[in-house]
Amino acid sequence: MLMYRLQPLSFVRHYSAVTASRVPLAYSLHKPRGHHHAKCPPIVFMHGLFGCRKNNRSMSKVLASDLGASVYAVDLRNHGDSPHHPKHDYTELALDVEKFIHDHGLRNVILIGHSMGAKTALTLALRSPSLISSVIAIDNGPIRLPLTDDFPRYIKGMRHVQSQPAPVTSLAQADSLLSQYESDPSIRLFLLTNLAKVPGHNHLHFRVPLDTLSSSLDALGDFPYTNPQETRFEKPVLIIRATKSHYLPDESKPLMHDFFPSLTMVDFDCGHWVITEKPHEFRHVAVEFLRRAISSS
Numbered sequence: 001m002l003m004y005r006l007q008p009l010s011f012v013r014h015y016s017a018v019t020a021s022r023v024p025l026a027y028s029l030h031k032p033r034g035h036h037h038a039k040c041p042p043i044v045f046m047h048g049l050f051g052c053r054k055n056n057r058s059m060s061k062v063l064a065s066d067l068g069a070s071v072y073a074v075d076l077r078n079h080g081d082s083p084h085h086p087k088h089d090y091t092e093l094a095l096d097v098e099k100f101i102h103d104h105g106l107r108n109v110i111l112i113g114h115s116m117g118a119k120t121a122l123t124l125a126l127r128s129p130s131l132i133s134s135v136i137a138i139d140n141g142p143i144r145l146p147l148t149d150d151f152p153r154y155i156k157g158m159r160h161v162q163s164q165p166a167p168v169t170s171l172a173q174a175d176s177l178l179s180q181y182e183s184d185p186s187i188r189l190f191l192l193t194n195l196a197k198v199p200g201h202n203h204l205h206f207r208v209p210l211d212t213l214s215s216s217l218d219a220l221g222d223f224p225y226t227n228p229q230e231t232r233f234e235k236p237v238l239i240i241r242a243t244k245s246h247y248l249p250d251e252s253k254p255l256m257h258d259f260f261p262s263l264t265m266v267d268f269d270c271g272h273w274v275i276t277e278k279p280h281e282f283r284h285v286a287v288e289f290l291r292r293a294i295s296s297s
Contacts (some may be wrong), residue, residue: 007205021092022099026081028053030060031070040069040294041108041133044097046117047073049151049220050191050208052080056114059275059283067252069110074100076120082207088216091224092256094124101131108297110290114275115140115247116220119240125233126259134236134293135260136286138274141243141257143252146221154191155214156180158206167203171195174204186276228258236293238264240285245272264289 043063045056053073057112060071075082077096085092097120101109109132111121118137125132126142161168161177168174174195178188196207225231241248248256257263266285270277 021085021087021095023077023083023085023096024103025077025096025100026053027100028057028060028073030064030073032064032068032070035191040067040290041110042106043067043069043071043110043112044106045071045073046076046097046111046113046120048113048115048117049147049213050079050154050194051114051117052193054080054135054193055190056275059279063112063286064285065173066283067290072106073102076117078212080207080211084212086212088212089219089224090119090123090222091127092133093120094127097121097124098128098131107131107230110134110136110293112136112138113140114138115272119220119223121243122233122237122259123224125235125237126231129235130156132233132235133297134238134290135233136240136289137239138240138282140247141239141252141256142223142225143248143255144222145247145249145252147217148246151217152214153181154187155210155217158191158194159210162206162210162222167201167244169202169204169258171204192246225259228255231259233260234262236262236289236296237284238263238266238289240282241267242270242274242277243267243270244270245250247272 045060047053047055053075060073063069064071076093077085078088098214111124111132113121118140121135122137122142125135157178161174171192174192175188177234182188194206194208195204239256268274268278268281275282
């Protein structure tokens, strides 16, 4: 059974092009409860492709509590409740987050990102190191590696749902259509969180711009920096690698250490969806890493 709430779709926000190059990011702020002796810098938490800030809600609350941190879980451009824009690459994504940091008056920010969010975090750390105190990158790194064939297939399936002669009106109907392209019900559930009700109608529509994201898949396998002799981030970085995923092959380790000399790498025995598959292990490793990073700063 599909158990999530549909949100109304805003055509003003989502279906008109954003003329400015920067996109104002929707976010949720998770504040710590109680009293904390050590003040942790603010955390900006970024999701992966086809995700949104709600994917990281539970872990954001946990990290806010464990670390005494304010955690800003953001929707990156073309995702969630953030506006759409025809350009979608890591430089643009990082610049959006940089503006978010400036607009909210944040300092010494900790960046946490999964997949697309991981590369966005690493891009921003290399671009603007004075803004960032440390980074946790989950199952992606500063390398050029094409996305798996899964992602074009996901888009094809979502387009199939959206292009029915009679508009789709139920999650069960959408799930049945999407199952022709993806057999794993948990992945289908994840993709279907992008469905929203069209205002004034009963039918459903994907709120992510499928054409934009489809044309951006090559860019999302790329990385904007190529020479670690010219650009490095010297502060603490944790890269968590999923050993059952393909995004961080062994041969990428030297390059990652060159870009990030203070790098810590940890392997998790799981697939690409690290926080979902290993939430307790991720929490422990992330909190211990950040406590060490804060104490040494």
